[in-house]
Amino acid sequence: xxxxxxxxxxxxxxxLTALRGxxxxxxxxxxxxxxxxxxxxxxxxxxxxxxxxxxxEGTIRLxxxxxxxxxxxxxARLGFxxxxxxxxxxxxxxxxxxxxxxxxxxxxxxxxxxxxxxLYEVFPMLQERRHAPAGLLSGGQQQMLVIxxxxxxxxxxxxxxxxxxGLAPLIxxxxxxxxxxxxxxxxxxxxxxxxxxxxxLMTGGRMALLRSGRIVLEGACDAxxxxxxxxxxxxxxxxxxxxPR
Amino acid sequence: xxxxxxxxFDALSLGSLYALGALGIALIFGVxxxxxxxxxxxxxxxxxxxxxxxxxxxxxxxxxxxxxxxLILAVIAIGAVLxxxxxxxxxxxxxxANPATMMIASFALGFVLxxxxxxxxxxxxxxxxxxxxxxxxxxxxxxxxxxxxxxxxLATIVILIALTAFLKRTRFGLEMRAAAQDFTxxxxxxxxxxxxILIAFAISGALAGAIGLVLVVQxxxxxxxxxxxxxxxxxxxxxxxxxxxxxxxxxxxxxxxGASVLMQVxxxxxxRPFRDAFVYALVIAVLIWRPxxxxxxxxxxxxx
Numbered sequence: 304x305x306x307x308x309x310x311x312x313x314x315x316x317x318x319l320t321a322l323r324g325x326x327x328x329x330x331x332x333x334x335x336x337x338x339x340x341x342x343x344x345x346x347x348x349x350x351x352x353x354x355x356x357x358x359x360e361g362t363i364r365l366x367x368x369x370x371x372x373x374x375x376x377x378x379a380r381l382g383f384x385x386x387x388x389x390x391x392x393x394x395x396x397x398x399x400x401x402x403x404x405x406x407x408x409x410x411x412x413x414x415x416x417x418x419x420x421x422l423y424e425v426f427p428m429l430q431e432r433r434h435a436p437a438g439l440l441s442g443g444q445q446q447m448l449v450i451x452x453x454x455x456x457x458x459x460x461x462x463x464x465x466x467x468x469g470l471a472p473l474i475x476x477x478x479x480x481x482x483x484x485x486x487x488x489x490x491x492x493x494x495x496x497x498x499x500x501x502x503x504l505m506t507g508g509r510m511a512l513l514r515s516g517r518i519v520l521e522g523a524c525d526a527x528x529x530x531x532x533x534x535x536x537x538x539x540x541x542x543x544x545x546x547p548r
Numbered sequence: 549x550x551x552x553x554x555x556x557f558d559a560l561s562l563g564s565l566y567a568l569g570a571l572g573i574a575l576i577f578g579v580x581x582x583x584x585x586x587x588x589x590x591x592x593x594x595x596x597x598x599x600x601x602x603x604x605x606x607x608x609x610x611x612x613x614x615x616x617x618x619l620i621l622a623v624i625a626i627g628a629v630l631x632x633x634x635x636x637x638x639x640x641x642x643x644x645a646n647p648a649t650m651m652i653a654s655f656a657l658g659f660v661l662x663x664x665x666x667x668x669x670x671x672x673x674x675x676x677x678x679x680x681x682x683x684x685x686x687x688x689x690x691x692x693x694x695x696x697x698x699x700x701x702l703a704t705i706v707i708l709i710a711l712t713a714f715l716k717r718t719r720f721g722l723e724m725r726a727a728a729q730d731f732t733x734x735x736x737x738x739x740x741x742x743x744x745i746l747i748a749f750a751i752s753g754a755l756a757g758a759i760g761l762v763l764v765v766q767x768x769x770x771x772x773x774x775x776x777x778x779x780x781x782x783x784x785x786x787x788x789x790x791x792x793x794x795x796x797x798x799x800x801x802x803x804x805x806g807a808s809v810l811m812q813v814x815x816x817x818x819x820r821p822f823r824d825a826f827v828y829a830l831v832i833a834v835l836i837w838r839p840x841x842x843x844x845x846x847x848x849x850x851x852x
Binding site for chain 2: 380393
């Protein structure tokens with residue numbers, strides 16, 4: 304049984320249909336990249352799973368239990384931790400307060416403390432400045448903080464929306480290095496949305512290509528044919544009805 | 549010297565009332581982006597429950613007969629319960645509505661509360677003697693100050709310290725501060741929206757009860773519109789302080805209280821009846837100078 308399974312998900316914003324029947328699944332321990340051009344519906348997909356936008360049709364299951372239409376807090380408490388795009392740190396809270404906020408739903412304080420220490424080991428910069436307001440951190444540091452904060456919830460699945468958005472290439476490399484280190488050290492299951500598929504191909508795992516609200520290509524990153532990928536990404540051979548009008 | 553001291557105490561006690569009112573409004577605005585115009589009616593409502601329903605000018609005490617500590621607790625609890633009930637019955641259903649819709653609903657709620665009071669107590673102000681000991685004057689550094697003023701100021705200081713400790717040191721406080729900055733993100737970290745909002749309403753209503761208590765002891769009368777002027781000034785204080793900033797609301801509350809008392813002293817006698825016009829002119833000047841308010845929180849500023 305998949306950890307996360309999405310079936311035939313449809314999301315509409317008023318007249319606009321953002322997702323037109325998306326199905327995908329994430330297995331325990333794997334990394335799934337969802338890539339695609341601007342406006343393909345990638346963020347909407349994550350928001351629908353997180354319970355931030357309500358789907359019009361379809362079902363979402365986490366660990367076998369249906370979570371379609373749950374509130375964001377219930378979804379989070381069931382183990383789906385979302386890192387939205389744009390590095391949404393609580394600018395006026397300190398770094399440590401940001402991190403503790405993620406641990407709020409956990410009963411076992413000792414375990415949370417151990418996690419905090421481990422995360423401080425991975426991100427020493429966060430420990431050095433733990434009493435500083437999070438708003439003072441640089442973009443890359445904020446990105447690391449929100450990832451660390453998501454891990455403080457002891458999630459079963461972490462979804463990250465465009466971790467590279469607005470960061471310098473060197474910083475993106477750093478973010479991914481640390482993310483991959485965390486993945487191997489903690490056995491994370493990841494669902495990552497990125498606009499560019501290059502990063503996905505470098506990192507390994509599985510990839511689903513989303514275009515105009517549909518999944519147009521899916522497969523293991525190392526098995527995907529570059530040319531087919533390019534055609535699907537830019538929609539050269541997309542069926543007529545998929546062209547957005 | 550004693551005159552200065554008297555002015556200072558006047559300013560601080562009036563400022564305390566405004567600060568507590570502004571805090572009550574800012575707390576709700578912080579988590580819900582709702583300006584609750586029923587707040588003034590919470591103030592009146594919690595006071596009127598001290599009396600038996602009557603349309604006479606002479607009141608018969610109901611909860612008002614309780615011993616002082618219980619009476620204070622009762623009034624504060626009524627404010628809190630009323631506020632929580634209004635969230636459960638009215639605002640929870642409108643949570644995803646447009647802020648203007650919520651604001652108009654709060655006006656409607658205020659009308660309903662006011663007319664319930666009107667029905668049971670009539671619009672006639674009633675004289676009432678609650679906690680008469682506080683009407684005494686005490687000597688502070690040679691100046692004769694009403695005990696009520698001293699108690700109001702001290703109580704406000706205690707409330708502000710307690711609230712700061714709550715916000716800074718407790719789990720709920722952390723959640724509330726986070727929710728005020730970005731509610732959706734807080735919820736995605738498992739913060740329960742309903743719980744945070746209920747706590748905010750409870751604290752806000754309790755503050756309204758405390759204000760009502762001070763007003764009724766001070767004036768010795770109850771009036772169904774008694775919360776109106778405090779509510780109005782408190783709302784203005786939250787705007788001047790920077791909507792969303794609790795500290796800003798408190799400081800602006802004290803500033804407006806201070807400005808009002810100062811104007812009462814420095815304005816020529818013929819101009820004093822128009823004191824409020826001068827205070828509001830000052831408010832306009834401040835807003836022209838800083839349209840965001842004096843202490844706009846970082847989260848409210850445009851991000852670059």
